[in-house]
Amino acid sequence: MEYSKSELRRSKVLELIKGRGKISVQEITEEIGCSEATARRDLDWLEKSGQIVRTIGGAIYEGTLKQQQLPSSELPFADKRFSQREDKERIAEAAAALVKEGDIVCLTGGTTTYFIARALKRHRNITIVTNAVNIASELADADDIQVVVIGGVMRAKSYELIGPLAESVIEKINITKMFLGVDGVSLEHGFTMHAELEVRIAQLLIARSSHVYAVFDQSKLEKSALFTVIPLRQASGIITNEQPEGWLKQACEEQKVAIHTERC
Incomplete structure (x- = not known):
């Protein structure tokens, strides 16, 4: 199965967030080599998929919230x-x-x-x-x-x-x-x-x-x-x-x- 460039890029972004717990848009642009607009769109897509929580200027990995023993993640x-x-x-x-x-x-x-x-x-x-x-x-x-x-x-x-x-x-x-x-x-x-x-x-x-x-x-x-x-x-x-x-x-x-x- 072949993956599109956007799918591969979002996968890399998700791995970065998982590894760090949280990430900023600037960090994504530096690590991935994409524009800020692309980084924001990727974060929006990942949030809709339920894998991250968006913050101002970046995102937090959903698993990090659970480890902090906060209430269960936001439900639709x-x-x-x-x-x-x-x-x-x-x-x-x-x-x-x-x-x-x-x-x-x-x-x-x-x-x-x-x-x-x-x-x-x-x-x-x-x-x-x-x-x-x-x-x-x-x-x-x-x-x-x-x-x-x-x-x-x-x-x-x-x-x-x-x-x-x-x-x-x-x-x-x-x-x-x-x-x-x-x-x-x-x-x-x-x-x-x-x-x-x-x-x-x-x-x-x-x-x-x-x-x-x-x-x-x-x-x-x-x-x-x-x-x-x-x-x-x-x-x-x-x-x-x-x-x-x-x-x-x-x-x-x-x-x-x-x-x-x-x-x-």
Whole structure:
């Protein structure tokens, strides 16, 4: 079987990442002898194949994350959609109850925020800002809801739009309430995500938001993904499927972070 030049090149890139654990675009161009544009395209292809995790300016080998005992690698949206569904639907109802007519609501990507989008379809005269293509599609037939989609390059696993175009749009908008989907919640690392570029977009959206609510089910507790979005104290509140106990309850009380559940 003969391999194309691009296949052979990507194979070499993957071997370099495996050997080093992480790599930069500049290192790839020096080792492989290709252009930066080609190196970036190869990294994008390898990420879509599920073998690496893209970072700003480079990539990390998926196996390195497992060795560091971080949460399991990021799963595609389709694989996560029905996990903990009932819990996510309860969180969605609690989140929707916080939204009032005239609000400008931001939804980041994720399965929990997807269910929030579905719950918000009953509302009227609100604007929803999102960088997630699947959330925008879900809201396409919602009456009296204006949907603003932040442009950019789509990540296949999460359907989120990222990059300079997305960043330029965010600078021009104002948000009333933001619902932040996360991959992990811990006292030490706060609210965390797997993908660095998605973290960048989330942080810019947070800076434009009056209120920020982290949304997560109990399975995310005491887990830390690779990148911190914000520490616990910077959230206006948390929305989860049941009343927190232990360290999370204490931390929220001490740092004046509101707690919301469907039963409250």
